[in-house]
Amino acid sequence: MLTVWGRRNSINVQKVMWAVGELGLPHRRLDAGGAFGGLDTASYARLNPNRRVPTLEDGDFVLWESNAIVRYLAEVYGRAPFFPDDARGRALAGQWMDWMTTTLLPPLTVVFWGLIRTPPERRDAAAIESALAGCAEAFRLLDGQLEGRDFLLGEALTMGDLPVGCAAYRWLALPIERPALPALEAYHARLAARPAFAEHVMLPLT
Ligand SMILES: N[C@@H](CCC(=O)N[C@@H](CS)C(=O)NCC(=O)O)C(=O)O
Known part of the structure:
Protein backbone atom coordinates (compact mmCIF):
# COMPACT_ATOMS: atom_id res chain seq x y z
CA MET A 1 0.00 0.00 0.00
CA GLY A 78 -0.11 2.90 -15.24
CA ARG A 79 0.03 2.10 -18.91
CA ALA A 80 -0.45 3.84 -22.23
CA PRO A 81 -1.92 6.26 -22.96
CA PHE A 82 -1.67 7.60 -19.37
CA PHE A 83 2.04 6.71 -19.37
CA PRO A 84 2.84 7.20 -23.07
CA ASP A 85 4.45 4.16 -24.65
CA ASP A 86 6.85 6.11 -26.85
CA ALA A 87 9.79 8.32 -25.90
CA ARG A 88 8.35 11.36 -27.66
CA GLY A 89 5.01 11.05 -25.88
CA ARG A 90 6.76 10.76 -22.53
CA ALA A 91 9.00 13.71 -23.38
CA LEU A 92 6.05 15.90 -24.33
CA ALA A 93 4.18 14.93 -21.17
CA GLY A 94 7.30 15.83 -19.19
CA GLN A 95 7.59 19.12 -21.05
CA TRP A 96 4.15 20.23 -19.84
CA MET A 97 4.81 18.99 -16.33
CA ASP A 98 8.02 21.01 -16.14
CA TRP A 99 6.35 24.04 -17.76
CA MET A 100 3.64 24.00 -15.13
CA THR A 101 6.20 24.04 -12.32
CA THR A 102 8.59 26.59 -13.82
CA THR A 103 6.31 28.97 -15.73
CA LEU A 104 2.67 28.62 -14.72
CA LEU A 105 2.92 27.91 -11.01
CA PRO A 106 5.08 30.87 -9.87
CA PRO A 107 2.61 33.63 -10.86
CA LEU A 108 -0.37 31.46 -9.93
CA THR A 109 1.13 31.01 -6.45
CA VAL A 110 1.45 34.78 -5.99
CA VAL A 111 -2.21 35.29 -6.97
CA PHE A 112 -3.43 32.34 -4.90
CA TRP A 113 -1.53 33.29 -1.77
CA GLY A 114 -2.39 36.96 -2.23
CA LEU A 115 -6.14 36.48 -2.59
CA ILE A 116 -6.80 33.30 -0.61
CA ARG A 117 -4.19 33.08 2.12
CA THR A 118 -3.54 36.75 2.90
CA PRO A 119 -6.01 39.05 4.67
CA PRO A 120 -7.12 42.01 2.50
CA GLU A 121 -5.23 44.59 4.55
CA ARG A 122 -1.91 42.77 4.04
CA ARG A 123 -2.19 42.12 0.30
CA ASP A 124 0.45 43.41 -2.13
CA ALA A 125 -1.87 44.70 -4.86
CA ALA A 126 0.96 45.49 -7.29
CA ALA A 127 2.48 42.01 -6.98
CA ILE A 128 -0.93 40.40 -7.47
CA GLU A 129 -1.66 42.57 -10.51
CA SER A 130 1.65 41.70 -12.12
CA ALA A 131 1.22 37.99 -11.35
CA LEU A 132 -2.30 38.06 -12.83
CA ALA A 133 -0.78 39.30 -16.09
CA GLY A 134 1.79 36.48 -15.94
CA CYS A 135 -0.98 33.93 -15.36
CA ALA A 136 -3.08 35.28 -18.22
CA GLU A 137 -0.12 34.98 -20.59
CA ALA A 138 0.65 31.41 -19.51
CA PHE A 139 -2.98 30.29 -19.63
CA ARG A 140 -3.33 31.82 -23.12
CA LEU A 141 -0.43 29.64 -24.25
CA LEU A 142 -2.14 26.62 -22.71
CA ASP A 143 -5.44 27.55 -24.37
CA GLY A 144 -3.62 27.54 -27.72
CA GLN A 145 -2.25 24.04 -27.08
CA LEU A 146 -5.74 22.79 -26.16
CA GLU A 147 -7.46 24.15 -29.26
CA GLY A 148 -8.66 21.13 -31.25
CA ARG A 149 -7.51 18.68 -28.55
CA ASP A 150 -9.42 17.01 -25.73
CA PHE A 151 -6.31 16.76 -23.57
CA LEU A 152 -2.82 18.23 -23.71
CA LEU A 153 -1.36 15.59 -26.02
CA GLY A 154 -4.50 14.68 -27.95
CA GLU A 155 -7.48 12.43 -27.37
CA ALA A 156 -6.50 10.83 -24.06
CA LEU A 157 -5.49 11.96 -20.59
CA THR A 158 -1.77 11.46 -19.93
CA MET A 159 0.39 12.11 -16.89
CA GLY A 160 1.25 15.42 -18.56
CA ASP A 161 -2.26 16.71 -17.86
CA LEU A 162 -2.07 16.34 -14.10
CA PRO A 163 -0.02 19.37 -13.04
CA VAL A 164 -1.60 21.67 -15.62
CA GLY A 165 -5.11 20.38 -14.82
CA CYS A 166 -4.66 21.21 -11.13
CA ALA A 167 -3.55 24.72 -12.08
CA ALA A 168 -6.51 25.15 -14.44
CA TYR A 169 -8.93 24.36 -11.61
CA ARG A 170 -7.31 26.94 -9.32
CA TRP A 171 -7.27 29.61 -12.00
CA LEU A 172 -10.93 29.11 -12.88
CA ALA A 173 -12.02 28.92 -9.21
CA LEU A 174 -10.25 32.13 -8.14
CA PRO A 175 -12.51 35.15 -7.52
CA ILE A 176 -10.97 37.23 -10.33
CA GLU A 177 -11.73 38.54 -13.79
CA ARG A 178 -10.12 36.35 -16.43
CA PRO A 179 -9.65 36.55 -20.16
CA ALA A 180 -12.09 34.26 -22.00
CA LEU A 181 -10.19 31.08 -22.88
CA PRO A 182 -12.75 28.69 -24.41
CA ALA A 183 -10.43 25.74 -25.03
CA LEU A 184 -9.13 25.90 -21.46
CA GLU A 185 -12.67 26.06 -20.07
CA ALA A 186 -13.81 23.10 -22.19
CA TYR A 187 -10.72 21.16 -21.03
CA HIS A 188 -11.54 21.93 -17.42
CA ALA A 189 -15.12 20.73 -17.93
CA ARG A 190 -13.76 17.43 -19.32
CA LEU A 191 -11.48 17.07 -16.29
CA ALA A 192 -14.32 17.91 -13.90
CA ALA A 193 -16.25 14.91 -15.25
CA ARG A 194 -13.49 12.58 -14.00
CA PRO A 195 -14.25 11.28 -10.48
CA ALA A 196 -10.61 11.39 -9.34
CA PHE A 197 -10.24 15.04 -10.38
CA ALA A 198 -13.49 15.99 -8.66
CA GLU A 199 -12.46 14.16 -5.48
CA HIS A 200 -8.86 15.29 -5.14
CA VAL A 201 -8.54 18.57 -7.02
CA MET A 202 -11.90 20.37 -6.99
CA LEU A 203 -11.71 21.38 -3.34
CA PRO A 204 -12.58 24.72 -1.78
CA LEU A 205 -9.65 27.14 -2.14
CA THR A 206 -8.03 27.42 1.30
N1 LIG B 1 8.69 21.32 -6.08
C1 LIG B 1 8.03 20.72 -4.95
C2 LIG B 1 7.33 21.82 -4.14
C3 LIG B 1 6.78 21.29 -2.85
C4 LIG B 1 6.16 22.41 -2.04
O1 LIG B 1 6.63 23.55 -2.05
N2 LIG B 1 5.12 22.04 -1.28
C5 LIG B 1 4.46 23.01 -0.46
C6 LIG B 1 2.94 22.82 -0.53
S1 LIG B 1 2.33 23.07 -2.17
C7 LIG B 1 4.88 22.83 1.00
O2 LIG B 1 5.34 21.77 1.39
N3 LIG B 1 4.73 23.89 1.79
C8 LIG B 1 5.01 23.83 3.19
C9 LIG B 1 3.84 23.38 3.99
O3 LIG B 1 2.85 22.85 3.45
O4 LIG B 1 3.90 23.52 5.23
C10 LIG B 1 7.02 19.66 -5.44
O5 LIG B 1 6.52 19.83 -6.57
O6 LIG B 1 6.76 18.69 -4.73
Whole structure:
Protein backbone atom coordinates (compact mmCIF):
# COMPACT_ATOMS: atom_id res chain seq x y z
CA MET A 1 0.00 0.00 0.00
CA LEU A 2 1.19 3.50 -0.84
CA THR A 3 1.54 6.28 1.71
CA VAL A 4 1.22 9.89 0.56
CA TRP A 5 2.27 12.57 2.99
CA GLY A 6 0.60 15.93 2.54
CA ARG A 7 -2.43 18.11 3.17
CA ARG A 8 -5.28 17.98 0.66
CA ASN A 9 -5.24 21.71 -0.09
CA SER A 10 -1.68 21.67 -1.50
CA ILE A 11 -1.64 21.81 -5.29
CA ASN A 12 1.43 19.58 -5.35
CA VAL A 13 -0.28 16.98 -3.18
CA GLN A 14 -3.37 17.23 -5.40
CA LYS A 15 -1.38 16.18 -8.49
CA VAL A 16 -0.24 13.06 -6.70
CA MET A 17 -3.64 12.21 -5.23
CA TRP A 18 -5.27 12.68 -8.63
CA ALA A 19 -2.75 10.22 -10.08
CA VAL A 20 -3.46 7.76 -7.25
CA GLY A 21 -7.19 8.15 -7.96
CA GLU A 22 -6.88 7.80 -11.75
CA LEU A 23 -4.85 4.63 -11.29
CA GLY A 24 -7.12 3.24 -8.55
CA LEU A 25 -4.20 2.55 -6.19
CA PRO A 26 -4.69 1.39 -2.59
CA HIS A 27 -3.21 4.07 -0.40
CA ARG A 28 -3.36 6.09 2.76
CA ARG A 29 -2.82 9.84 2.91
CA LEU A 30 -1.36 11.40 6.03
CA ASP A 31 -1.98 15.08 6.70
CA ALA A 32 1.27 17.06 6.89
CA GLY A 33 2.33 20.62 6.15
CA GLY A 34 0.41 23.86 6.50
CA ALA A 35 -1.78 23.93 9.61
CA PHE A 36 -0.91 20.26 10.25
CA GLY A 37 2.83 20.98 10.56
CA GLY A 38 5.13 18.01 11.04
CA LEU A 39 7.63 18.92 8.32
CA ASP A 40 10.26 20.08 10.80
CA THR A 41 10.50 16.78 12.64
CA ALA A 42 13.59 14.61 12.38
CA SER A 43 11.51 11.64 11.24
CA TYR A 44 9.99 13.61 8.34
CA ALA A 45 13.40 15.02 7.37
CA ARG A 46 14.67 11.45 7.05
CA LEU A 47 11.95 10.84 4.46
CA ASN A 48 12.20 14.23 2.79
CA PRO A 49 15.19 16.44 3.61
CA ASN A 50 13.55 19.18 1.51
CA ARG A 51 10.82 19.30 4.21
CA ARG A 52 7.94 19.88 1.82
CA VAL A 53 4.85 17.93 0.78
CA PRO A 54 4.15 15.66 -0.97
CA THR A 55 6.31 12.66 -0.10
CA LEU A 56 5.52 9.16 -1.34
CA GLU A 57 6.37 5.90 0.38
CA ASP A 58 5.95 2.76 -1.71
CA GLY A 59 7.18 -0.02 0.54
CA ASP A 60 10.75 0.90 1.36
CA PHE A 61 11.02 3.26 -1.61
CA VAL A 62 10.71 6.97 -0.77
CA LEU A 63 10.24 9.75 -3.32
CA TRP A 64 9.59 13.48 -3.16
CA GLU A 65 8.95 16.22 -5.77
CA SER A 66 5.40 15.98 -7.02
CA ASN A 67 6.15 15.66 -10.73
CA ALA A 68 8.68 12.90 -10.08
CA ILE A 69 6.05 11.09 -7.99
CA VAL A 70 3.42 11.41 -10.73
CA ARG A 71 5.91 10.05 -13.32
CA TYR A 72 6.85 7.15 -11.03
CA LEU A 73 3.23 6.18 -10.35
CA ALA A 74 2.35 6.43 -14.05
CA GLU A 75 5.32 4.30 -15.07
CA VAL A 76 5.03 1.64 -12.39
CA TYR A 77 1.25 1.37 -12.04
CA GLY A 78 -0.11 2.90 -15.24
CA ARG A 79 0.03 2.10 -18.91
CA ALA A 80 -0.45 3.84 -22.23
CA PRO A 81 -1.92 6.26 -22.96
CA PHE A 82 -1.67 7.60 -19.37
CA PHE A 83 2.04 6.71 -19.37
CA PRO A 84 2.84 7.20 -23.07
CA ASP A 85 4.45 4.16 -24.65
CA ASP A 86 6.85 6.11 -26.85
CA ALA A 87 9.79 8.32 -25.90
CA ARG A 88 8.35 11.36 -27.66
CA GLY A 89 5.01 11.05 -25.88
CA ARG A 90 6.76 10.76 -22.53
CA ALA A 91 9.00 13.71 -23.38
CA LEU A 92 6.05 15.90 -24.33
CA ALA A 93 4.18 14.93 -21.17
CA GLY A 94 7.30 15.83 -19.19
CA GLN A 95 7.59 19.12 -21.05
CA TRP A 96 4.15 20.23 -19.84
CA MET A 97 4.81 18.99 -16.33
CA ASP A 98 8.02 21.01 -16.14
CA TRP A 99 6.35 24.04 -17.76
CA MET A 100 3.64 24.00 -15.13
CA THR A 101 6.20 24.04 -12.32
CA THR A 102 8.59 26.59 -13.82
CA THR A 103 6.31 28.97 -15.73
CA LEU A 104 2.67 28.62 -14.72
CA LEU A 105 2.92 27.91 -11.01
CA PRO A 106 5.08 30.87 -9.87
CA PRO A 107 2.61 33.63 -10.86
CA LEU A 108 -0.37 31.46 -9.93
CA THR A 109 1.13 31.01 -6.45
CA VAL A 110 1.45 34.78 -5.99
CA VAL A 111 -2.21 35.29 -6.97
CA PHE A 112 -3.43 32.34 -4.90
CA TRP A 113 -1.53 33.29 -1.77
CA GLY A 114 -2.39 36.96 -2.23
CA LEU A 115 -6.14 36.48 -2.59
CA ILE A 116 -6.80 33.30 -0.61
CA ARG A 117 -4.19 33.08 2.12
CA THR A 118 -3.54 36.75 2.90
CA PRO A 119 -6.01 39.05 4.67
CA PRO A 120 -7.12 42.01 2.50
CA GLU A 121 -5.23 44.59 4.55
CA ARG A 122 -1.91 42.77 4.04
CA ARG A 123 -2.19 42.12 0.30
CA ASP A 124 0.45 43.41 -2.13
CA ALA A 125 -1.87 44.70 -4.86
CA ALA A 126 0.96 45.49 -7.29
CA ALA A 127 2.48 42.01 -6.98
CA ILE A 128 -0.93 40.40 -7.47
CA GLU A 129 -1.66 42.57 -10.51
CA SER A 130 1.65 41.70 -12.12
CA ALA A 131 1.22 37.99 -11.35
CA LEU A 132 -2.30 38.06 -12.83
CA ALA A 133 -0.78 39.30 -16.09
CA GLY A 134 1.79 36.48 -15.94
CA CYS A 135 -0.98 33.93 -15.36
CA ALA A 136 -3.08 35.28 -18.22
CA GLU A 137 -0.12 34.98 -20.59
CA ALA A 138 0.65 31.41 -19.51
CA PHE A 139 -2.98 30.29 -19.63
CA ARG A 140 -3.33 31.82 -23.12
CA LEU A 141 -0.43 29.64 -24.25
CA LEU A 142 -2.14 26.62 -22.71
CA ASP A 143 -5.44 27.55 -24.37
CA GLY A 144 -3.62 27.54 -27.72
CA GLN A 145 -2.25 24.04 -27.08
CA LEU A 146 -5.74 22.79 -26.16
CA GLU A 147 -7.46 24.15 -29.26
CA GLY A 148 -8.66 21.13 -31.25
CA ARG A 149 -7.51 18.68 -28.55
CA ASP A 150 -9.42 17.01 -25.73
CA PHE A 151 -6.31 16.76 -23.57
CA LEU A 152 -2.82 18.23 -23.71
CA LEU A 153 -1.36 15.59 -26.02
CA GLY A 154 -4.50 14.68 -27.95
CA GLU A 155 -7.48 12.43 -27.37
CA ALA A 156 -6.50 10.83 -24.06
CA LEU A 157 -5.49 11.96 -20.59
CA THR A 158 -1.77 11.46 -19.93
CA MET A 159 0.39 12.11 -16.89
CA GLY A 160 1.25 15.42 -18.56
CA ASP A 161 -2.26 16.71 -17.86
CA LEU A 162 -2.07 16.34 -14.10
CA PRO A 163 -0.02 19.37 -13.04
CA VAL A 164 -1.60 21.67 -15.62
CA GLY A 165 -5.11 20.38 -14.82
CA CYS A 166 -4.66 21.21 -11.13
CA ALA A 167 -3.55 24.72 -12.08
CA ALA A 168 -6.51 25.15 -14.44
CA TYR A 169 -8.93 24.36 -11.61
CA ARG A 170 -7.31 26.94 -9.32
CA TRP A 171 -7.27 29.61 -12.00
CA LEU A 172 -10.93 29.11 -12.88
CA ALA A 173 -12.02 28.92 -9.21
CA LEU A 174 -10.25 32.13 -8.14
CA PRO A 175 -12.51 35.15 -7.52
CA ILE A 176 -10.97 37.23 -10.33
CA GLU A 177 -11.73 38.54 -13.79
CA ARG A 178 -10.12 36.35 -16.43
CA PRO A 179 -9.65 36.55 -20.16
CA ALA A 180 -12.09 34.26 -22.00
CA LEU A 181 -10.19 31.08 -22.88
CA PRO A 182 -12.75 28.69 -24.41
CA ALA A 183 -10.43 25.74 -25.03
CA LEU A 184 -9.13 25.90 -21.46
CA GLU A 185 -12.67 26.06 -20.07
CA ALA A 186 -13.81 23.10 -22.19
CA TYR A 187 -10.72 21.16 -21.03
CA HIS A 188 -11.54 21.93 -17.42
CA ALA A 189 -15.12 20.73 -17.93
CA ARG A 190 -13.76 17.43 -19.32
CA LEU A 191 -11.48 17.07 -16.29
CA ALA A 192 -14.32 17.91 -13.90
CA ALA A 193 -16.25 14.91 -15.25
CA ARG A 194 -13.49 12.58 -14.00
CA PRO A 195 -14.25 11.28 -10.48
CA ALA A 196 -10.61 11.39 -9.34
CA PHE A 197 -10.24 15.04 -10.38
CA ALA A 198 -13.49 15.99 -8.66
CA GLU A 199 -12.46 14.16 -5.48
CA HIS A 200 -8.86 15.29 -5.14
CA VAL A 201 -8.54 18.57 -7.02
CA MET A 202 -11.90 20.37 -6.99
CA LEU A 203 -11.71 21.38 -3.34
CA PRO A 204 -12.58 24.72 -1.78
CA LEU A 205 -9.65 27.14 -2.14
CA THR A 206 -8.03 27.42 1.30
N1 LIG B 1 8.69 21.32 -6.08
C1 LIG B 1 8.03 20.72 -4.95
C2 LIG B 1 7.33 21.82 -4.14
C3 LIG B 1 6.78 21.29 -2.85
C4 LIG B 1 6.16 22.41 -2.04
O1 LIG B 1 6.63 23.55 -2.05
N2 LIG B 1 5.12 22.04 -1.28
C5 LIG B 1 4.46 23.01 -0.46
C6 LIG B 1 2.94 22.82 -0.53
S1 LIG B 1 2.33 23.07 -2.17
C7 LIG B 1 4.88 22.83 1.00
O2 LIG B 1 5.34 21.77 1.39
N3 LIG B 1 4.73 23.89 1.79
C8 LIG B 1 5.01 23.83 3.19
C9 LIG B 1 3.84 23.38 3.99
O3 LIG B 1 2.85 22.85 3.45
O4 LIG B 1 3.90 23.52 5.23
C10 LIG B 1 7.02 19.66 -5.44
O5 LIG B 1 6.52 19.83 -6.57
O6 LIG B 1 6.76 18.69 -4.73
